[in-house]
Amino acid sequence: MKPAAGRRRLFARALAACALVALLSPGCRRADAPAPARRTRLLMNTYVTLTAAGPAADRGIEAAFRRLEEINRAFNFRDSTSPLWAFNREDRPFVDAGLAGVIRAALEVSAASGGAFDVTVQPLVALWGIGTDRPAVPGRRALDSARALVGWQYLVVAGDSVAKRRPGLRVDLGGIAKGYALAEAARVLRAEGVRSGLVDAGGDVYAIGRKAGAPWRVGIRSPRGGEIIAVVRAEDLAVVSSGDYERFFTDADGSTYCHIFDPRTARPARALAGVTVVAADPVLADAWATALFVLGPSALELVEATDGIEALFVTPGLELTASSGLAPVLELPGR
Ligand code: AMP
Ligand code: MG
Numbered sequence: 001m002k003p004a005a006g007r008r009r010l011f012a013r014a015l016a017a018c019a020l021v022a023l024l025s026p027g028c029r030r031a032d033a034p035a036p037a038r039r040t041r042l043l044m045n046t047y048v049t050l051t052a053a054g055p056a057a058d059r060g061i062e063a064a065f066r067r068l069e070e071i072n073r074a075f076n077f078r079d080s081t082s083p084l085w086a087f088n089r090e091d092r093p094f095v096d097a098g099l100a101g102v103i104r105a106a107l108e109v110s111a112a113s114g115g116a117f118d119v120t121v122q123p124l125v126a127l128w129g130i131g132t133d134r135p136a137v138p139g140r141r142a143l144d145s146a147r148a149l150v151g152w153q154y155l156v157v158a159g160d161s162v163a164k165r166r167p168g169l170r171v172d173l174g175g176i177a178k179g180y181a182l183a184e185a186a187r188v189l190r191a192e193g194v195r196s197g198l199v200d201a202g203g204d205v206y207a208i209g210r211k212a213g214a215p216w217r218v219g220i221r222s223p224r225g226g227e228i229i230a231v232v233r234a235e236d237l238a239v240v241s242s243g244d245y246e247r248f249f250t251d252a253d254g255s256t257y258c259h260i261f262d263p264r265t266a267r268p269a270r271a272l273a274g275v276t277v278v279a280a281d282p283v284l285a286d287a288w289a290t291a292l293f294v295l296g297p298s299a300l301e302l303v304e305a306t307d308g309i310e311a312l313f314v315t316p317g318l319e320l321t322a323s324s325g326l327a328p329v330l331e332l333p334g335r
Contacts, residue, residue: 033212036197037061043072044178046202050185053211056193063192064185064199071184074098075177077122077170083162088122088170093163100160102173102180102283109176109287110152112306113299117291118263122170123149128268130259135249137257147266175242175260179286182206182238186282203241206282207234215329223274223314230276230312230320231331238282242289243274243314262294271296274314278326284308297321 037057040049048068050061074096077084083094109117123146129135138146154166178201185199186206197208198216207216215233222229223243232239244258248268251257257268275292279285288309292299296313303311303323310326322330 039065041065041068043068044076044181044201046178048181048185048202049200050189050197051200052189052194052197052208054193054195057197060189060192060194060197064188067184067188068181071098071177071181075102075173075180077172084171084173087162087164091164091167091169093161095161097160098180098184099173100157100162102176103155103162103171104157105283106173106176106287107152107155107157109284109291113288113291113295113302115152115263116294116299117175117287118150118152119171119173119176120150120152120155120169121175121261121263122172123147124261124263124266125172125174125259126170127266128257128261130249130257130268131247135257137251137255143266147263150263150266175290176283176287178202178204179238179240179281179283182240182282182286204239204282204286205234206238208236210235220276220312222318224318228333229314229318230322231333232276232278232326233329233331234278236280237329238279238285239276240279240282240285240289241274241276242293244268244270244272244293245274260290260293269294269296270316272313273316273318276312276314278310278312278329279308281308 036051036053038049038051039061040047050064052060073079074082076082077088083096083099086092087094106119127138127142127146149168154164154169156163156165181201182199182204186208189197189208195209196211199206205218215235218232218234218239219228220230223245242260247259248256260269262269272293275289277285277289292311297315300321300323303309310323313321
């Protein structure tokens with residue numbers, strides 16, 4: 001790899017750390033109202049910031065972080081305490097309500113997206129090594145063998161149990177786990193009595209209620225420059241993005257490869273620079289953001305035909321296309 005590529009990767013990491021989504025406008029707070037509580041921790045390979053207003057804020061944030069720590073372990077196949085560890089390495093089935101629920105949701109998005117979303121992509125993730133110290137463009141034969149190990153149809157979820165119908169199948173929940181983290185953090189905050197708050201996991205956001213009487217304003221940054229290209233007015237909504245700027249590498253020819261794979265080709269997807277999904281359900285939002293990134297801008301029709309999700313596509317040329325249901329909550333400052 002050329003030195004420039006290494007520098008570019010570092011830049012990409014820095015950009016990912018500061019997130020695609022920005023919170024805008026502090027809003028008008030009554031002079032006597034206390035500032036919301038806000039705390040950040042490094043979790044799930046990213047910075048998670050919890051913001052909450054009202055008397056339950058501190059207690060809620062502590063409880064939500066405890067839940068996020070649990071999810072951080074249970075949903076990470078690289079953690080030996082996760083049921084996914086033995087599932088991936090030894091084909092051992094497991095019983096776990098949280099994981100089974102998320103995998104069931106993942107399979108629904110797999111079916112609805114024609115397999116563009118597929119949590120069994122782990123062999124491709126391992127083969128390309130994007131985000132590791134040794135990324136490489138694999139040869140044809142290696143690509144074919146890895147692709148043969150991928151197939152969401154071979155995962156079986158029954159109640160809270162998860163098994164596989166094909167030995168060697170390996171699960172990576174990287175495309176959906178953050179959505180579950182958003183959902184669970186919001187659930188815990190609400191259960192503790194928080195009525196206004198924000199969960200921000202590396203730029204993937206869930207807004208609880210309103211901020212000072214108005215919807216939260218969530219800014220979407222350009223995948224290329226970082227400037228705000230759109231604003232979503234969010235109230236009890238998730239705003240989740242996938243993009244080629246999060247983790248990628250550039251080979252000796254100057255071609256760039258990102259960390260989201262098209263399971264049909266076993267290669268990184270490249271039809272979009274980024275896509276943002278807005279949905280009431282953060283799990284769906286996360287899975288669909290990854291799926292739409294694979295499918296590209298022609299998936300607009302699929303978004304229009306699918307209940308519960310809206311999307312903003314950003315092409316490599318930075319053209320923006322929004323689904324019709326976004327209109328009531330979307331501001332495009334440049335237009
Ligand atoms: P996201 O940032 O939510 O789009 O998730 C990207 C992560 O999901 C990658 O780092 C992989 O771990 C995993 N992944 C990559 N391609 C896919 C795919 N086609 N379907 C599901 N998960 C994927
Ligand atoms: Mg995702």
